Amino acid sequence: MAKLQPKKRSKNLSDAEIKQIAEILDGWSDKLTWELLIDVIELRMFNRYTRQALYKHERIRNAFELKKNELSGGGKAVKRVTSPQLQIALDRIDRLEAENRRLESENNMLLEQYARWAYNAHTRGLDHEFLNRPLP
Template sequence: MPKIIITENTIPIALHELDKWSGKLTWELYAERLAKALGEKRISRHTLLSYPVLVETFNAKKYALKAADQSLNSKEQDITLEFAKKQIATLESTVARLEKQNDLLSEQFVRWQHNLYMMPLVDMEKLNARIDTPLTEVKRR
């Protein structure tokens, strides 16, 4: 059985690598950098393509890089300014990705709410009263 490299714990690392990416972006280059970040020998392109969140973020970043490359005509020589620009680009990319994720989750919530409302034998008053109760505490020891 193959080793599972991309998990719930490693997806944020993979997304962060895309957020801070600058320069030419290809699946091979991304897989190589992600393998280094995760401490793996190699990650195949096909492995990365099997995760829709990575594919969407990759495509959005590639589009953003292409648009930024076309608008960037002059080069700055100040290292501090370049570092600040890279950091701003990383943060803007992260914000855009998180806003899109938030929109998708909001849409999913509305869809669930509508589907529950349409189900027979679902008492919405009981559901609303129950939905805000806190989770039960888990005692590990």
């Protein structure tokens, strides 16, 4: 009887890989599920991650939810043209618009976090000079 080899664990996601996964989601145009995303990530990045591993990264989770909402809204008509160059340009515009929406969402979350930190620093009596001291 053959002995089963345990599956090799994929490496931890770095910031660059999280960014790459968010960009994959920016260009997504078909049905979106966690399993389909995991399959595409495995094809492009040669690592297979679980839904839980992806979901615990806020940038990936938010990009996924933003794209899922966009796709389920169905408000955008699919543009198809006869010129291949024009179609490539339209696809690129769609991807860049999706990336822009994702980055705006991330920026808003960071602004909310900053406001929270500023409030908490103020309640502790930390002033602007203290907070802006250079790192050691």
